[in-house]
Amino acid sequence: MKDLRETQGTMAYLQPSQTLAITAKADALKAAGENVCAMGAGQPDFDTPEHIKQAAIKALTDGKTKYTPSSGIMELRKAIVDKLAVDNGIKCEPAQVIVSPGAKFSGFAAIAALCGPGDEVIIPAPFWLSYPEMVKAAGATSVILNTKAENNFEVDLAELEATITPRTKLLILNTPSNPTGAVYSRKTIEGIAALALKYNFMVMSDEIYEKLVYDAEYPHCSIASLSPEMAEQTITINGFSKAYSMPGWRLGYLAAPMWLAKRIAAFQSHSTSNPTSFAQYGAIAALTGPQEPVEEMRKAFAARRDLVYDLVSAIPGIKTIRPQGAFYLFFNVASFGLGATDFVNRLLDEKKVAAVPGDAFGDSQSVRISYACSDAVIREACSRMAEFCAGLK
Structure with missing residues (x-):
């Protein structure tokens, strides 16, 4: 009898998303009562603008469900x-x-x-x-x-x-x-x-x-x-x-x-x-509809970009560029003698900061953090990361 587990479909070799995996691990730590600085997920922390939500609610009320x-x-x-x-x-x-x-x-x-x-x-x-x-x-x-x-x-x-x-x-x-x-x-x-x-x-x-x-x-x-x-x-x-x-x-x-x-x-x-x-x-x-909410979010992200870049680029041993868009900072950690996956796992385990290893993005010596979070989270996460990096030297 054939072993169904050994048959290969066209998508048998796909790998699960590492960004979702690190988010799940961080969420599990949060659920266990840990104070986690979550900088792994790539989604804005702002609420959907009200006029957009109301349009969808009206569509539901009007029976636009077919x-x-x-x-x-x-x-x-x-x-x-x-x-x-x-x-x-x-x-x-x-x-x-x-x-x-x-x-x-x-x-x-x-x-x-x-x-x-x-x-x-x-x-x-x-x-x-x-x-x-x-x-x-x-x-x-x-x-x-x-x-x-x-x-x-x-x-x-x-x-x-x-x-x-x-x-x-x-x-x-x-x-x-x-x-x-x-x-x-x-x-x-x-x-x-x-x-x-x-x-x-x-x-x-x-x-x-x-x-x-x-x-x-x-x-x-x-x-x-x-x-x-x-x-x-x-x-x-x-x-x-x-x-x-x-x-x-x-x-x-x-x-x-x-x-x-x-x-x-x-x-x-x-x-x-x-x-x-x-x-x-x-x-x-x-x-x-009105585009002012988009501009307000963009300005907030721009300020966060400046904040996170200044804090992370000041950490000895880290190399990074000043990003011009999106809401990510991608930095090289090769000087610490750790691969990105080890760096990220230890950072989460020891300092409760969630990031994503660059292996997922084709660079095994770099790490991605998302600054789609509050200034307070950014400051706390960068402080913990600075302590972590200092301990690796």
Whole structure:
């Protein structure tokens, strides 16, 4: 008789998310009464703006609880088209927009619809930990392109060109970056676009943190806005979790060339069916309603960025860059003689500070912390971390 446990499905080799694992461990310590400084999870600590919640409540009250079109209701897709045109300089039609249960699923669906066995996907490292797993699930091959802190963790264009092969189908671009907080310069993005057009590969541009940029000299640039030709080779990923503090709502979207959008729509129709009905009405309110809450959150994150960077960069032995976006600080701990996983586990066990090891992001010598928490938590966590690092010397 066959052993069912030994049979391998297409996703048998996927690894669980380390960010969720470290959060679960920190939550267990909290439940046991420990005073944990949680800096592992990547979600805003602010509440969802009230007008967004009220729009969803009204949708529930009005009976908007049935199935919707699998790609999202037309009112929301039109609002996304307008948003992309005004905020990003991207021109598209509603049929090119697919609303999904989270930007993570948007990326998964896009890769699944585009890539397969024999295809190569270039992923600059450090990378968001789910990208390689998404590629693996599609049966394609990840090609990791390392970046350097001294280059703001942006790809070196000469190294990128040397990495491209006839099998290159896709490059994943994430700016502002999770985990580094780096915002790519327009010059680098233009260079990536030139290579994509020259060698004929797609770019999946994950722009979920686009609203969270903090320095005038590092504005966000959408690669699909550079030219109509580049728009035809770009999948733009975005959502509502970060800018509007709606992580639990699970609502994201993508804009893609028509030929690919049709594939993705078909895939979604056989997987998730449709995004949650009433959540979509909240998303409409997010895009079309007052944007002041977004700016208030951005300013708060900017101040926290300054605080956490000043405190962590002052710890002897730690090396880091000043992040320009998102809400993460990524720092190198190689000088302590510990790998990132050992560093993070000991930091949590000994000082009750939750962070995420860089192994998950393709860098075994670095650690990511999230500053999506109060100033008090940031100060306490950094104080504990300074004590911890001093004990390692």
